[in-house]
Amino acid sequence: MDQKSSYNSPLNELRPLIYSLPVAILLVVLTWFETVSVANAIIITALIFVSMLYLNRRYEEEIAELRRKTILQEHESRDTRASQFLLTNIMENLTDPFLLLDSRKRILMANKSAIDMLGADILRKDISLFIRNPDVNNAIRKTIRTGKTHTVEYMHGNVVPRNMLVRLHALDIQGSEDNQENKRYIFLSIYDITLIKQAEQMRVDFVANASHELRTPLASILGFVETLQGPAKNDLQAQERFLRIMHDEASRMTRLVDDLLSLSKIEREAHIPPEGTVHLPTLINSVLETLDMRLKERNMTVTVSNPDNVGNITGDFDQLTQVAQNLVDNAIKYGRENTAIDVVLKKHVSEFPIHEESVSIAITNRGNGIPAEHIPRLMERFYRVDTARSRSLGGTGLGLAIVKHIIQRHKGHILFESEVNEYTRVTVTLPYKSG
Ligand SMILES: Nc1ncnc2c1ncn2[C@@H]1O[C@H](COP(=O)(O)OP(=O)(O)O)[C@@H](O)[C@H]1O
Numbered sequence: 327m328d329q330k331s332s333y334n335s336p337l338n339e340l341r342p343l344i345y346s347l348p349v350a351i352l353l354v355v356l357t358w359f360e361t362v363s364v365a366n367a368i369i370i371t372a373l374i375f376v377s378m379l380y381l382n383r384r385y386e387e388e389i390a391e392l393r394r395k396t397i398l399q400e401h402e403s404r405d406t407r408a409s410q411f412l413l414t415n416i417m418e419n420l421t422d423p424f425l426l427l428d429s430r431k432r433i434l435m436a437n438k439s440a441i442d443m444l445g446a447d448i449l450r451k452d453i454s455l456f457i458r459n460p461d462v463n464n465a466i467r468k469t470i471r472t473g474k475t476h477t478v479e480y481m482h483g484n485v486v487p488r489n490m491l492v493r494l495h496a497l498d499i500q501g502s503e504d505n506q507e508n509k510r511y512i513f514l515s516i517y518d519i520t521l522i523k524q525a526e527q528m529r530v531d532f533v534a535n536a537s538h539e540l541r542t543p544l545a546s547i548l549g550f551v552e553t554l555q556g557p558a559k560n561d562l563q564a565q566e567r568f569l570r571i572m573h574d575e576a577s578r579m580t581r582l583v584d585d586l587l588s589l590s591k592i593e594r595e596a597h598i599p600p601e602g603t604v605h606l607p608t609l610i611n612s613v614l615e616t617l618d619m620r621l622k623e624r625n626m627t628v629t630v631s632n633p634d635n636v637g638n639i640t641g642d643f644d645q646l647t648q649v650a651q652n653l654v655d656n657a658i659k660y661g662r663e664n665t666a667i668d669v670v671l672k673k674h675v676s677e678f679p680i681h682e683e684s685v686s687i688a689i690t691n692r693g694n695g696i697p698a699e700h701i702p703r704l705m706e707r708f709y710r711v712d713t714a715r716s717r718s719l720g721g722t723g724l725g726l727a728i729v730k731h732i733i734q735r736h737k738g739h740i741l742f743e744s745e746v747n748e749y750t751r752v753t754v755t756l757p758y759k760s761g
């Protein structure tokens with residue numbers, strides 16, 4: 327404001343007059359002593375006045391230009407400060423680690439996540455002290471040399487190694503008027519891709535496992551078809567036996583495809599809360615009826631007890647039937663012959679942290695039990711304690727994976743307890759209202 331008022335002062339207009347005044351006075355004195363003629367004095371004063379006028383105009387133009395530049399620079403530096411502040415804040419608040427390196431691989435800037443990951447004392451130090459991976463360091467050197475973007479994957483950490491993806495971008499800053507030198511910086515971003523890698527691996531394993539599971543019965547069916555066409559062409563007895571095996575194998579493939587389809591349907595509906603009312607004792611009884619033949623085959627009995635009078639709960643009838651069917655089926659398959667299976671329904675009320683009512687269904691069978699190391703993996707797709715045994719009993723290895731997904735959708739949980747050569751108990755707990 328001050329500058330502006332001084333530039334525009336009315337003094338500016340008078341400046342040529344003021345500067346010409348001493349010369350004019352001098353000329354008046356000289357004219358008085360008749361050293362200079364009056365005409366010459368007037369001409370000289372006029373000339374000086376005109377030159378002063380001209381110089382003053384130039385001077386004012388220059389001052390105006392200078393003022394425009396100063397205001398522009400002020401704006402620019404305010405903008406630079408604002409964008410620097412914005413950038414630092416954005417970098418700081420990003421959840422992924424970001425670093426800025428100079429062309430000698432030294433860390434110039436690091437956001438909070440980078441410091442959390444690599445340590446507090448990293449500034450001005452060589453990045454290779456903190457990421458000791460040769461691939462990453464080669465890529466950094468290449469980006470510094472060529473200016474090209476590079477992406478590298480590496481494992482970070484020794485105790486719990488994680489899959490990391492590093493992206494490197496070169497940032498070239500042009501030299502300024504006073505410093506012509508161009509500078510190259512490296513912007514390094516790190517992403518934790520462990521979960522993506524795991525999901526990818528699971529998908530690959532799943533396709534491989536599913537194909538393998540389907541190929542086994544298929545190969546066996548093809549083998550028997552060839553035998554029936556060739557060596558066993560006229561052997562009626564063998565034909566009958568082989569056809570029965572082929573029927574069993576085809577049924578196994580059907581079960582497998584059914585389980586796969588039902589798994590994908592459950593996954594599709596995973597985010598839709600189940601609605602509908604299910605009367606649990608009725609559901610258990612109807613499942614036991616469908617499995618009655620199997621129970622008789624193994625001379626097993628089932629006792630159902632419902633001391634708390636559990637009745638209706640919120641849930642999907644078909645899905646909860648699938649849960650009970652799979653769990654009782656396992657109890658029959660993996661339980662010892664001539665033993666009893668117990669099914670116990672119970673009600674639970676918890677007061678803390680919130681009032682919540684739930685019901686549990688515990689299914690206990692006597693048998694070989696499950697060694698503790700297998701328990702955490704039982705619900706993985708195709709995981710079996712004894713694959714050959716499960717296959718020979720007609721299992722697909724998908725039953726518990728289906729159970730897990732249905733229970734997740736109902737916001738319930740499942741617990742396995744077992745003692746080798748004694749018993750296995752599977753307890754499913756479901757909220758009264760699963761919505
Ligand atoms: N009640 C049980 N007693 C002993 N082992 C069990 C029991 N239930 C499940 N398992 C083990 O868990 C594995 C996975 O079960 P599941 O997913 O139902 O597959 P499947 O029954 O088709 O083999 C079974 O192969 C078996 O080894």
Ligand SMILES: [Mg+2]
Nearest residue numbers: 656721725726
């Ligand atoms: Mg099963």
